[in-house]
Amino acid sequence: MNAYNHPAIQYYQDVSEQCIHYLSIDGVIFGFHENQLKVLLLRWKGTTEWSLPGGFIRKTESVDVAAQRVVRERTGLDELYLQQFHVFGEAERYDQADTWARTKLPIQQVNWSERTISIGYYALVEYSKVVPTPDFLTEECCWWNVDDIPPLLFDHNHIVAVALSSLRRQFADQPISHLLPSAFTVPELQRLHETILGQPLDARNFYKKLMASGTLERLSERRAGTPHKAPYLYRFKPTDI
Template sequence: MIDYNNPAVRYYQQVSDECIHYLSIDGVIFGFHQNQLNVLLLRWKGTNEWSLPGGFIKKKESVDEAAQRVMQERTGLDKLYLQQFHVFGEATRYDQEETWRKTTIPLQHIKWSERTISLGYYALVEHSKVVPSPDFLTDECRWWPLNEIPSLLFDHNHIIDVAIQSLRKQLTDQPISHLLPETFTIPELQRLHETILGYPLDARNFYKKVMASGTLERLSERRAGTPHKAPYLYRFAGTGHDAVG
């Protein structure tokens, strides 16, 4: 009954041997581009169906390491800033049959496919450094602006919603740098915060706030090539990008 000539089936067979059953990782990889939050999505082979990148945990690897590995493969970046934000552990998270049909992959042949508990991680990456790479099951990997994301496979639209809420909560605690290049200007940082929060901020108050945080370091250079007054460049004083895993 099982078609071992089907590459997807062989892939899942390998996963089944090497990885922990019933458990997966789903990654919401955020990028910031043209004043929009983007999420990296994958299009499944031979279909027009999209999903979040994800993967499985090898038996001798920590959960954080697994998340690093999975996200690294899709972005080409290492030492990603990762945050574990929720466990999706419902016994029935989505319509199984509908999913099998949409993916055209005989997922029902995987012996533990009847149920998966997913660990939700989000990653904050520098948009321009990412080289989106599809995985074994997908044809295409690309950025989607948050407000254009289509209906996704599994419960991945819901997972993105929860990720954004967590990201907003994190933002109220500390300024976020990981979505910007090493050096950036205060107005750029403000645009980022406005985009995540979804409402405009006062430039003077924003300036005071980020300065009060004590984590920013002003460089002597200014941003060149801007049409108007050249803004100063800043850098986060913390050693930069401390990551999970």
């Protein structure tokens, strides 16, 4: 294929015409599965290189709407919890020549900006509801354990680290119910807390504080197929907000 006819060229030409210059969205999509905090990554076509989902802000949409669109296109979810957590605006964020060479795109044919400022959003989603979907520049979209993320394109490893740090700082104020199925056990909820906070918690103290908070409702069902006595299932009580 002639480099000038490459679909990436048309894409970046459309971006130049339809989107705000020098400004982008990067999304850190968190899920929780098999007692592991996970993040959704994209593998670029014809490479072994991975990156976060991202995109540009159309001239006709707000920043928040752009972030919702970027995450929706990769997850298939319409109802999303998103939190803007940081603006990445260092003068030199990464080695552009090396990064674009790794993507194997004919980016040298594009009048690309020397500097782009990125607005970071993290999303909390229920793993089982996500349909991971690549875009036309990538051929694989899948979950990675947050502790096993490979070296990413651009400065995306740094973005993931900042997102995780922000989530931990704001943990008490975040609706973590978005990361869980509608019914779960107390040990599963404790493991979610431990995974995000990065430290073990005393099971007795965790249970006491949880019950004292009044945020949970015990269901009549129990979790079947466990090696010990089947634990009760719980759900978060509905709120007026």
